[in-house]
Amino acid sequence: MPHKLMRIHRAEPLRPAMLAIAGDSAAGKTTVTRGLTEALGADRSTSVCVDDYHRYDRAERCGLPFTPLHPACNHVQIMEQHLQLLAMGQPVLKPVYDHRDGSLVRPRLVEPRDLVIVEGLLPLHTKLARACFDVTVYLDPPEPVRHAWKIARDTERRGYTREQVLAELARREADSSAFVRPQQREADIVVRFEPAGGGAGVPLSVTLLLRPTVRHPNFARILSGATSSAAHLTLMRDSDGTPVDALHIHGNADPLEADVVAKAIWHDLGVPEPLPGCLGRMPDGSRNEPLRITQLILLHHLIRAGVWRIPGE
Incomplete structure (x- = not known):
């Protein structure tokens, strides 16, 4: 569906309110989202992480020339289709990426409530995706702060060493600059x-x-x-x-x-x-x-x- 037509459909009554929270890895997206969904309750809100649309698992990415921040590493068209459906109040069978071990696991049925919060690396990457939202947010902590948060999170909860996190940050920088940070202009x-x-x-x-x-x-x-x-x-x-x-x-x-x-x-x-x-x-x-x-x-x-x-x- 063209993004202009999607905006017309978004103007219809009795559809969910949609919020996008974009930002780089460890920028605070999950922390912000968790408080919102807890305040609203499960009967009013649905949260979706678009990082679940990764095309490859962690083992497969080892031999690829790009990182999870690159659109080619994600099913962007499927993400767009699912955002359109959610914005019109329709359920989707969403893929699931397990951040603990980097595996792609069984998909999950997502049914939109009154509010849908979408967070992740690339929710504002395309015009069609952006047309699905009522409000768009970009989290932009200073890079030294974000790096410290990522080191703490990935070493404490995801099994990485400090050296591995620093190496991954360096490897991701080009994709972050090209694809993630430009979303700030759209927020x-x-x-x-x-x-x-x-x-x-x-x-x-x-x-x-x-x-x-x-x-x-x-x-x-x-x-x-x-x-x-x-x-x-x-x-x-x-x-x-x-x-x-x-x-x-x-x-x-x-x-x-x-x-x-x-x-x-x-x-x-x-x-x-x-x-x-x-x-x-x-x-x-x-x-x-x-x-x-x-x-x-x-x-x-x-x-x-x-x-x-x-x-x-």
Whole structure:
């Protein structure tokens, strides 16, 4: 289906709201997605990882001249077909890639709920894929931070040595530059987590680049009751030189002040349910307020796209 026709079908009522979260390996996609799906619940949300569309298993890739970041290493056309079906409320039989041992295992039936969250390396790679989404996000941590996260994850949970991870990062760089990072230009929101003040071992802050490709919450009004030590809004230049709003959430702010920001965003929605307590949870079990507020902003977009019916609308 052509991408323009797909956009027409996306305008029909009674279809799922679709969110894409793109980014390089270990950029934080799964952490962000996990909080959203837990907040919404299994009866409202479905999550899909498009890395499951890898064409080759880990053993087969050893003899190939490209990495999993390259479109040729993935069933991109099947991914596009499945995204179209999910966007129109239809189930798909999705392939499954097991990251623990790099094998391709039995496919899984995926039935879309009110909300479908799609995360992975290449969800925004093609026009047709992008046309399936209501909101698109790209996670863009500084490369030294992402490398540290990938080393920690792959050595602790995937059985690699530090040397193997560093070698794989070097091998993937060309494909990352050619295929993954260009998706940043296609995102409605660019999210950049980094240590507050740039130092290691300090809380993560976040900057959200809010492009005018979608309607964002009125943060000037929402933040009017919060202190600038927790969050502030500035005007920046995008990669093409156009002005764009940037929301900064400070990782070293007082948790009580950050909580004021979180509650203000939730209150702005008018949802008759309590603020989800699972948001902001890090893999180690701690809570990070910039992550929590980032997830709240994404929930804000999704709820406005139709996950909940808001009184008076």
